[in-house]
Amino acid sequence: MTDVPGGCLCGALRYRVTLPSLWCAFCHCGMCRKAHGASPVAWFGVPRDRFAWIASPDEHLGRYASSPGATRSFCRRCGSPLLFESERWADQVHVALATLDGTLDRPPSAHVFFDDRAGWATPTDDLPRLGGPDGTTPIAPPDGSGRSR
Ligand SMILES: [Zn+2]
Ligand SMILES: [Zn+2]
Secondary structure, X not given: OOEEEEEOOOOOOEEEEEOOXXXXXXXXXXXXXXXXXXXXXXXXXXXXXHEEEEEOOOOOEEEEEEEOOEEEEXXXXXXXXXXXXXXXXXXXXXXXXXXXXXXXXXXXXXXXOXXXXXXXXXXXXXXXXXXXXXXXXXXXXXXXXXXXX
16 A cells, blocks of 8 residues: 655645545546636545544634535635535545645546536546436537537
């Protein structure tokens, strides 16, 4: 098993994850878009017991309840968004891949919440595009075939 560190822009918040990860995907949902100021957001999941804070001082660790049962954690000093935790995946921690200071054991494998995407953020890769109410149901094929919303 391999430990990989990560953290926020200013360094106040530091964590480590123990690989292997569970999954990695690009999220196109509107909430990630606002929270990160970018879209899509690459996330990976690890079992809860494989995520550990190295440094998480109370004055810098911010938590925002972005929807019922879901929390986004960020640095109060520099603003970096780091984690997403939800009752829907209660045994996992979702980590913003861009905050990892090392190499994950897998690349992003899909686009989720694809039908919530911004018009300026259409990917050009061939990864599966998933959407629907749960964000993970197969929708338009990679070639598009005229679907729009
Ligand atoms: Zn910071
Ligand atoms: Zn999202």
